[in-house]
Amino acid sequence: MVYIALRSTSRGVVATELSDDGDLVLETVVAEADLAAWVAAREPERPRWVWGDTSRWYPQLLAAGVRVDRCVDLRLCHTILRNSAAAASSALATAARDSWDAPPPARAATTSDALFDLEGPADDADPIAEWRRQRDAVAGAADHGRLGLLLAAESVGALVAAEMRFAGLPWSVEEHDRVLTEILGPRIPGGRPARLDALADRLRELLDAPALNPDSQQDLLKALQNAGFRVESTSKWEIREIDHPAVEPLLEYKSLSRLLSANGWHWLEEWVRDGRFRPVYVPGGVVTGRWASDGGGALQLPKQVRSAVVPDPGWRFVVADASQLEPRVLAAMSGDRAMAKAGQASDMYQGMVDTGAVETREQAKYGMLGAIYGGTTGESGRMRPRIEKAFPAAMAFVEAAARAGEHGDVVSTWLGRSSPPGEGLGYDETASEVQKRRTQQRAAAWGRFTRNFVVQGTAAEWALCWMGSLRRRLWSLGGGSLVEKPHLVFFLHDELIVHTPAGLAEEVAAAMRESAAEAGRLLFGGVPVEFAVSVAIVDRYSDAK
DNA sequence: TCGGAAAGCGCC
DNA sequence: AAAGGGCGCTTTCCGA
CATH class of the missing domain: 3.30.420 (Nucleotidyltransferase; domain 5)
Incomplete structure (x- = not known):
């Protein structure tokens, strides 16, 4: 070398x-x-x-x-x-x-x-x-x-x-504009697009608040309270619980208004040039090892605009998604044999149902999310004892990471990226009850962070290996320069998009699968966990899945 | 008048 | 008793 x-x-x-x-x-x-x-x-x-x-x-x-x-x-x-x-x-x-x-x-x-x-x-x-x-x-x-x-x-x-x-990510300005016009109504320079404006009018009427500006949280909160609801915020989670004719248009207004401000015409003009969206990716930008991005919100592209991601004429996209990556990673790193067995199915959650751990796919999904995020309420809380019983090694693994974090200890991913040390998590007996409670809450929150860190961070390592392996395989396909051959154009934590000449799409799809298997071997050797990827060859991003 | 904080929500 | 991890971005709000 x-x-x-x-x-x-x-x-x-x-x-x-x-x-x-x-x-x-x-x-x-x-x-x-x-x-x-x-x-x-x-x-x-x-x-x-x-x-x-x-x-x-x-x-x-x-x-x-x-x-x-x-x-x-x-x-x-x-x-x-x-x-x-x-x-x-x-x-x-x-x-x-x-x-x-x-x-x-x-x-x-x-x-x-x-x-x-x-x-x-x-x-x-x-x-x-x-x-x-x-x-x-x-x-x-x-x-x-x-x-x-x-x-x-x-x-x-x-x-x-x-x-x-x-x-750059191939981007159709025409299709993006079409989607915006269809969802929001025609663009009105300096004002709300037609459909959004009509929704605002309707809200003022339904909430009997003629001066309401639905973009103002304070305004909106007052209007909701005046209408007789004991809400404490204007978040959609809370609004969703209300029984009132204004709820539906309000949630729609929020969704549309979000689309306009985050990925509307202004975004299009600022970020798309010559048919390409070119964000700055920031490898290692997240403490866990995940990538971040700088500008354009590259890692938060809403599903609403993904139909604007369109390959060049004669080219196609190969979109691959690592299914249930984090549960699979947890199964591999904890050496949980029952979970690994469930992970031999291409749908791991269904695998958990089939091996008898839980009754439904939804239970498997929320149970696993609870295990990985430290959730204790709702469905994930209810599933916890069953997940614990079915997958004891996996649960013990994340529990150990959580306990370490609560004590301020450092935890590490499979390949050795370590978490920052916890700070201010201890107290002595002279602390007041309020101080003790606050410290305990902080410690519990840090424990959820370290619990998640080991899984999210190891999943990010798997994804890097997947990407590196795929990059090498792509370079051996076709001829010419980087952008004349199949090449990567997007990465989203557990998802990859390759832009490829149409004739090579099937080979790219095979390379996607082979790379996923290679990443699993690189990290975990012979541990019998499958890293299933779903691969789609499409003519726009929104057609994948 | 400006800039930071907070709220809210999009993605995984 | 309460209890979901990690981000980026836009807007509004509020105080220096």
């Missing part, structure tokens, strides 16, 4: 070739303008490019038509190693915070909790020293295989994030 570290200096880009042992082999200075050609010339050896931040280096390479196979994203890997319990005694984890601990550049400007006044990784931060520090940290970890896999997966995720932004 060849590593090539890139570093920006006043002389130009210094590219340093390193051997697998970490020894310096060769140092070359390349003008920034010549970098893409230089990288392209070295890429056939499949080096692992070592750089401070993928979002600093890769977009310019992609723009020049250069796709790289592998990298080490030092900033993302540093964050994992800084916090991982598995590497807690390493030199990296025990060193003072420095520019490698800074938030990603795209978010640094808007993140108010940038506790440390850092801008980095500074462009001149030494990638070689950091790379060696990271290798030492991994080598010294008890389970260095898992941690190494996590860092590789995180880095390939960073490549995919840049590639997806480069390619």
